Amino acid sequence: xxxxxxxxxxxxxxxxxxxxxxxxxxxxxxxxxxxxxxxxxxxxxxxxxxxxxxxxxxxxxxxxxxxxxxxxxxxxxxxxxxxxxxxxxxxxxxxxxxxxxxxxxxxxxxxxxxxxxxxxxxxxxxxxxxxxxxxxxxxxxxxxxxxxxxxxxxxxxxxxxxxxxxxxxxxxxxxxxxxxxxxxxxxxxxxxxxxxxxxxxxxxxxxxxxxxxxxxxxxxxxxxxxxxxxxxxxxxxxxxxxxxxxxxxxxxxxxxxxxxxxxxxxxxxxxxxxxxxxxxxxxxxxxxxxxxxxxxxxxxxxxxxxxxxxxxxx
Amino acid sequence: xxxxxxxxxxxxxxxxxxxxxxxxxxxxxxxxxxxxxxxxxxxxxxxxxxxxxxxxxxxxxxxxxxxxxxxxxxxxxxxxxxxxxxxxxxxxxxxxxxxxxxxxxxxxxxxxxxxxxxxxxxxxxxxxxxxxxxxxxxxxxxxxxxxxxxxxxxxxxxxxxxxxxxxxxxxxxxxxxxxxxxxxxxxxxxxxxxxxxxxxxxxxxxxxxxxxxxxxxxxxxxxxxxxxxxxxxxxxxxxxxxxxxxxxxxxxxxxxxxxxxxxxxxxxxxxxxxxxxxxxxxxxxxxxxxxxxxxxxxxxxxxxxxxxxxxxxxxxxxxxxxxxxxxxxxxxxxxxxxxxxxxxxxxxxxxxxxxxxxxxxxxxxxxxxxxxxxxxxxxxxxxxxxxxxxxxxxxxxxxxxxxxxxxxxxxxxxxxxxxxxxxx
Amino acid sequence: xxxxxxxxxxxxxxxxxxxxxxxxxxxxxxxxxxxxxxxxxxxxxxxxxxxxxxxxxxxxxxxxxxxxxxxxxxxxxxxxxxxxxxxxxxxxxxxxxxxxxxxxxxxxxxxxxxxxxxxxxxxxxxxxxxxxxxxxxxxxxxxxxxxxxxxxxxxxxxxxxxxxxxxxxxxxxxxxxxxxxxxxxxxxxxxxxxxxxxxxxxxxxxxxxxxxxxxxxxxxxxxxxxxxxxxxxxxxxxxxxxxxxxxxxxxxx
Numbered sequence: 001x002x003x004x005x006x007x008x009x010x011x012x013x014x015x016x017x018x019x020x021x022x023x024x025x026x027x028x029x030x031x032x033x034x035x036x037x038x039x040x041x042x043x044x045x046x047x048x049x050x051x052x053x054x055x056x057x058x059x060x061x062x063x064x065x066x067x068x069x070x071x072x073x074x075x076x077x078x079x080x081x082x083x084x085x086x087x088x089x090x091x092x093x094x095x096x097x098x099x100x101x102x103x104x105x106x107x108x109x110x111x112x113x114x115x116x117x118x119x120x121x122x123x124x125x126x127x128x129x130x131x132x133x134x135x136x137x138x139x140x141x142x143x144x145x146x147x148x149x150x151x152x153x154x155x156x157x158x159x160x161x162x163x164x165x166x167x168x169x170x171x172x173x174x175x176x177x178x179x180x181x182x183x184x185x186x187x188x189x190x191x192x193x194x195x196x197x198x199x200x201x202x203x204x205x206x207x208x209x210x211x212x213x214x215x216x217x218x219x220x221x222x223x224x225x226x227x228x229x230x231x232x233x234x235x236x237x238x239x240x241x242x243x244x245x246x247x248x249x250x251x252x253x254x255x256x257x258x259x260x261x262x263x264x265x266x267x268x269x270x271x272x273x274x275x276x277x278x279x280x281x282x283x284x285x286x287x288x289x290x291x292x293x294x295x296x297x298x299x300x301x302x303x304x305x306x307x308x309x310x311x312x313x314x
Numbered sequence: 315x316x317x318x319x320x321x322x323x324x325x326x327x328x329x330x331x332x333x334x335x336x337x338x339x340x341x342x343x344x345x346x347x348x349x350x351x352x353x354x355x356x357x358x359x360x361x362x363x364x365x366x367x368x369x370x371x372x373x374x375x376x377x378x379x380x381x382x383x384x385x386x387x388x389x390x391x392x393x394x395x396x397x398x399x400x401x402x403x404x405x406x407x408x409x410x411x412x413x414x415x416x417x418x419x420x421x422x423x424x425x426x427x428x429x430x431x432x433x434x435x436x437x438x439x440x441x442x443x444x445x446x447x448x449x450x451x452x453x454x455x456x457x458x459x460x461x462x463x464x465x466x467x468x469x470x471x472x473x474x475x476x477x478x479x480x481x482x483x484x485x486x487x488x489x490x491x492x493x494x495x496x497x498x499x500x501x502x503x504x505x506x507x508x509x510x511x512x513x514x515x516x517x518x519x520x521x522x523x524x525x526x527x528x529x530x531x532x533x534x535x536x537x538x539x540x541x542x543x544x545x546x547x548x549x550x551x552x553x554x555x556x557x558x559x560x561x562x563x564x565x566x567x568x569x570x571x572x573x574x575x576x577x578x579x580x581x582x583x584x585x586x587x588x589x590x591x592x593x594x595x596x597x598x599x600x601x602x603x604x605x606x607x608x609x610x611x612x613x614x615x616x617x618x619x620x621x622x623x624x625x626x627x628x629x630x631x632x633x634x635x636x637x638x639x640x641x642x643x644x645x646x647x648x649x650x651x652x653x654x655x656x657x658x659x660x661x662x663x664x665x666x667x668x669x670x671x672x673x674x675x676x677x678x679x680x681x682x683x684x685x686x687x688x689x690x691x692x693x694x695x696x697x698x699x700x701x702x703x704x705x706x707x708x709x710x711x712x713x714x715x716x717x718x719x720x721x722x723x724x725x726x727x728x729x730x731x732x733x734x735x736x737x738x
Numbered sequence: 739x740x741x742x743x744x745x746x747x748x749x750x751x752x753x754x755x756x757x758x759x760x761x762x763x764x765x766x767x768x769x770x771x772x773x774x775x776x777x778x779x780x781x782x783x784x785x786x787x788x789x790x791x792x793x794x795x796x797x798x799x800x801x802x803x804x805x806x807x808x809x810x811x812x813x814x815x816x817x818x819x820x821x822x823x824x825x826x827x828x829x830x831x832x833x834x835x836x837x838x839x840x841x842x843x844x845x846x847x848x849x850x851x852x853x854x855x856x857x858x859x860x861x862x863x864x865x866x867x868x869x870x871x872x873x874x875x876x877x878x879x880x881x882x883x884x885x886x887x888x889x890x891x892x893x894x895x896x897x898x899x900x901x902x903x904x905x906x907x908x909x910x911x912x913x914x915x916x917x918x919x920x921x922x923x924x925x926x927x928x929x930x931x932x933x934x935x936x937x938x939x940x941x942x943x944x945x946x947x948x949x950x951x952x953x954x955x956x957x958x959x960x961x962x963x964x965x966x967x968x969x970x971x972x973x974x975x976x977x978x979x980x981x982x983x984x985x986x987x988x989x990x991x
Contacts, residue, residue: 036428085611091428092369093610096567099371100607103560107600111658112665220556224439231432284447291443295436302433303421498845498853498861501834505842508831515791515829517817517846517904526852731887 003134008253010133014142016249017149021204022222023229023241024156025197031236032169032193034091035083038098040201041223042105047071047202048209048218049109052120060123060210067206068199075198079191102219109216117215141211148207152200153242160238169193228298234311243309248294255290328485335477343473347545349585350477350484351538356565356577357491358534364571365495366527367507368423371431371559372438373535378553379414379441380407380536381543382452388460388547400465404483404540411536412529419528423521426510438554445551457550480541487534492574494530503527564602568609569616576618583617597662604654630729632722639718642711649708656701659685664692744769744938745790745821745908750799750809752785752962759785760796761962767908772939774949777959778982783942784826786959787912790940791823792816803908817846822906826913826942828893832886836877836896839885841868843903868903874933875899891922895929902933909934911941915948927952950974958982 026040047067054063078101086093122141129137160166169189171182209218229248233240263275263282275282301308331350335343355377362368383406390396422433445452452458462470470476494500505513506523514520543549552558561584569580584602591598609616615623624631663669663683672681680692690697745767752760759782767773775783789796795810802808808816831839844864859865872878875895880888885896894914901909914930915923927948930939943949949956950970958965958979966976973979 036432082607082611086614089614092363093614095369095428095431096563097607097610099560099563100603100610103603104600104607107597107603111597111600111662114665114667224435224556227432227435281448284444288447289444292440295440295443299421299433299436299440302429302436303424306425306429493857494854496857496859497855498850498858501838501842501858502845502851504834504838505831508833509829512825512829512831512900513842514813515817515823516843516900517814518851519812519814523851 003136004257006133007136007138008257009250010138011142012250012253013246014146014249015253016246017146018204018208018245019222019226019229019249020242020245021149021152021207022201023226023233023245024152024238025200026226027230027233027236027238027241029194029197030230033190035094035098036227037197038095038223039078039101039105040098040197041219041226042102043071043075043198043201044205044208044222045109045216045219046074046105047205048120048214049113049118049205050202051206051209052118052214055120055123055210060126064203064206068203071202071205072195072199076191076195078198079194083194084187102223106216106219113216115216117213120209120214122210139211145207145211148203152203153238156200156238225294228294230308231298231306232301232308234308237308237310240308240310248297251293252290255286255293258286260286331481335474340473343477344545345586345589347473347477347480347541348589349582350480351541351545352562352565352581352585353578354484354487354541355535355538355562356569356581357488357574358531358538359562360566360571360574360577361491361494361503361534362528362531363566364573364577365500365503365507366524366531367510368426368524368528369431370422370434370531371556371563372434372436373531373562374554374556374558375418375434375438375441376411376415376532376535377539377542377558377562378445378549378551380411380539381549381553382458382539383407383410383536384540384543385453385458385460385549388462388543389458391463392460400463400468400470401479401482403462404479404537404544407540407543408533408537411539412533415529415532415536416525419525419532423524423528435556435559438556438559442551442554442556445554452551453549455551457548457552459548461547462544476545480545483537483541487537488578491534495574499526564606567616568606570618570620570622572615573618573622576616579617595659595662596666597658600658601655627726627730630726630733632725636719636722639715639722642715643719646708646711646715649704650712653701653705653708656686656704657698660690660697660701742768744804745940746802747786747790748800748802750786750789750801751797752782752789752794753797759962760789762799763959763962763964765957765964765967767938767940768955769938770936771954772934772941772952774953774956775940775942775959776944776946776949776956777965780961781959782962783959784912787823787910787940787942790816791821791910817904817906820905820907821910822901822904822908823910824897824901824912824914826916828890828897830885830893830896830900833884835882836885836888837868837872837881839896840871840899840903841865843900843905844868844871847903847905871899871903875902875929891918891926894918894922894926898926898929898933906937908938908940911939913942913944915943915945923948 022041022044025043026037029040030036050070051060051063051067054066082097082101083094086097126141126144128140130140130143131138158166160170169192205218212218225248229241229244232248233242233244261283263272266272266275266282331346335346338346355373359370359373362370362373384403387396387398387403387406391398391400418434418437422430422437425433446455448454462476464470468475470479495503502513502518502523506520506527510520510524513523539549539553542553562581565581565584566577567580568584569578570576588598588602591601595601613620660683663685669683672683673679675681682689682691684690743766745765747763747765750760750763750765751758763786775786777783788794789809790801792808792811792813792815800807800809803816803819803821806819808819808821831842834842841858841864844867845858845861848864850861850864869878869881872881875898877888877892877895877899880892885893888896894916898911898914901911911930915926918926923945930941931952939953941949941953953970955967955969956973957967958973958976960982965982966973966979968976
């Protein structure tokens with residue numbers, strides 16, 4: 001039992017940090033530009049695939065370096081030549097464009113790499129146990145993912161709060177017109193933020209893709225959860241994203257291993273047999289519906305408090 | 315516009331829809347059924363976005379719910395001995411769509427814009443995540459399958475019978491949806507889209523109005539799903555996938571959401587396109603995505619919008635003079651399309667598992683590959699020069715003719731505006 | 739409260755966060771009068787309108803329409819009770835025709851809400867009333883033009899028309915002549931005078947000639963406080979008002 005709790009918590013925290021790496025960019029972009037980028041998780045996927053290709057031909061660590069940079073460049077191009085074009089048509093068009101982009105990225109990946117997962121694996125020298133819990137080895141790579149995410153958070157935080165660039169970015173987020181009036185190149189800032197956001201997602205993909213499956217569906221799978229994180233945490237709030245990511249990460253991790261059900265609960269009051277006979281909703285286990293809960297959470301947040309945990313009332 | 319001209323397109327379409335299918339083979343008849351269903355789904359979707367101004371990313375929820383409702387009825391008839399007229403089965407889809415739509419719409423329409431879109435997405439995803447685990451309602455991962463039972467002397471075993479029943483339902487549904495646009499509620503829906511705040515200050519309960527529009531849209535989406543289940547005799551949780559919501563979005567916007575028949579046009583084109591192209595190339599979804607992006611970027615009102623603009627300004631467009639630029643633009647588009655298709659198909663061939671196997675046989679060299687009935691050398695300059703040249707020529711022509719077309723159009727618009735101005 | 743008073747504000751307060759925008763306003767509008775609210779920018783005039791028309795609720799105080807409390811009630815309910823407002827920034831259905839814009843209001847007045855069973859073209863009474871209103875705001879020639887394509891002053895006229903379409907007793911006009919030339923202003927004021935003949939009008943305005951020429955009584959709002967209420971002459975001669983507001987106007991005119 002204790003083992004389960006410890007391992008689940010560790011896994012949950014790592015998964016949560018991974019989610020944060022991907023959602024950090026999205027929440028920054030939304031907070032600043034009001035654009036909800038459906039293609040954001042595609043950057044995650046592209047990062048994984050680019051890293052895979054570079055790893056195959058050169059080296060894993062080079063891949064980790066190259067992937068985020070290339071993805072950031074793709075992000076900049078997307079913002080400059082595509083998003084900016086439809087900006088004047090309104091938010092609905094932006095949503096549609098990013099939606100279409102996500103579609104296209106998935107198909108392009110399938111074109112070049114096929115429909116099935118590719119064998120992007122961590123290098124052998126990282127394949128060891130960080131420590132042992134109750135006779136089971138805990139893989140170092142999971143810790144590595146967490147470390148990269150933490151490093152990223154610290155770097156972002158320092159960048160935004162301590163540097164001039166960060167100041168300009170934050171100003172542009174609050175009052176873009178004012179920032180522009182003060183002769184800051186706001187379109188450049190937007191482009192930069194979009195690029196950095198994409199690059200972060202790319203880094204997350206490059207790191208995580210070596211551990212989790214790398215397939216054309218990974219953008220879709222992660223993408224919607226990332227939306228949940230961003231909404232629950234509060235659109236535009238980095239701290240909120242972190243909290244929400246950890247919450248959802250830990251929850252998912254625990255829920256997958258728990259067979260609790262309403263019938264089980266009711267058996268405490270002697271109605272277990274009846275509930276099991278009724279079936280349906282009563283016999284659904286937490287592990288099987290664990291996928292539903294994040295969406296339920298997002299739904300509740302959207303309906304009750306759209307600003308999320310730490311976002312600003314918009 | 316004279317009465318004959320107004321009803322001619324519709325009459326032609328009806329003639330084709332009624333008269334053509336018996337002449338087609340079963341596979342194509344099936345495609346026609348899917349075309350009708352897709353057209354209905356898209357038009358139902360457009361009630362929400364094109365008319366009501368509410369963008370939903372989860373319409374698959376009602377589509378799927380409608381399908382499952384019909385499946386349950388089919389099962390009840392087939393195995394449970396329920397006596398229910400087979401032709402009325404799709405109605406169950408509509409009712410299911412209405413009930414679920416009313417419930418979810420009440421909550422979803424509390425929010426608007428991006429938040430609304432996310433709520434609809436969350437609802438569909440919840441169903442998608444829940445369904446494979448809920449055996450009773452959704453048949454778990456395998457889904458539910460059954461069989462259509464004969465009724466009223468008709469077997470309903472043949473595709474052509476299913477087709478005509480689907481046609482009947484779709485025609486009725488389109489009739490109702492079109493009539494809706496003529497009712498006071500239909501006009502209110504447009505006001506909702508244009509300026510919901512003003513509507514509030516003119517004495518209308520905006521939330522209630524939105525719920526009604528949402529529910530109606532869900533009802534017809536459920537009907538479409540019900541027709542699908544009726545045709546396929548099976549339904550599973552994959553009907554709730556975001557790809558389904560994406561498809562209807564694609565159809566609606568490429569066809570044009572500002573015109574009543576726009577989404578239907580988009581649905582017809584894409585469904586037939588998928589069928590025809592899907593057999594030829596594996597990259598057909600990529601093509602769909604590219605077309606969609608191009609439409610969003612350059613033709614925001616879709617095909618329907620373009621057609622109606624031409625119709626609206628038909629007396630002002632200088633047809634003689636615009637003929638040549640249009641022909642050049644069409645040629646340019648053809649060239650660019652050919653170039654893009656060639657490049658994409660070449661890449662697809664080079665990266666396919668089949669080519670990899672072929673490479674193995676020549677010691678990991680780069681053997682020639684076959685496409686479009688020709689053999690190409692992967693590293694030959696000619697292979698890549700051909701599409702490149704086609705593409706560049708096409709682009710060049712397009713850029714040159716763009717200004718001409720734009721000028722002629724502003725001429726047409728000015729002429730129309732001058733006519734609209736009241737006499738001094 | 740006498741039947742003479744159709745709209746009454748008592749102790750109205752509104753703050754946004756720490757900023758007190760409306761600081762205890764008492765105002766009585768008499769039935770059938772034309773009442774202007776003037777004041778420097780940022781005085782809270784639009785906020786006052788927003789409170790009365792139901793965009794948001796006050797923090798304290800009450801608003802009585804015909805003796806019934808409307809403070810905090812929803813905007814659509816207040817409109818159904820007979821109060822209608824126009825907007826400073828034109829708020830129309832830009833993709834619908836001018837006629838349709840007005841018809842929405844006429845439909846509202848006749849209680850047509852979820853009507854699904856008949857074509858709107860069959861509602862002859864509503865259609866003819868809408869045409870009559872179209873005539874009154876002098877936009878008959880632009881009947882079938884999409885509202886977004888009208889000129890600025892035509893849109894302002896439509897804006898007033900839409901406010902009237904729902905058949906209100908009390909009309910709130912928020913800077914109806916904003917951004918207009920002298921001729922356009924005269925035209926719109928003429929229009930307002932005509933269409934508010936047997937109604938109660940509350941208008942926010944900056945143009946003093948309009949205010950003094952059109953209105954029976956004037957209230958002066960300065961930084962959320964109602965400085966004075968009275969006839970144009972009384973206000974013109976009010977020392978506090980002169981100091982706070984009109985002095986600048988008189989100096990600049």
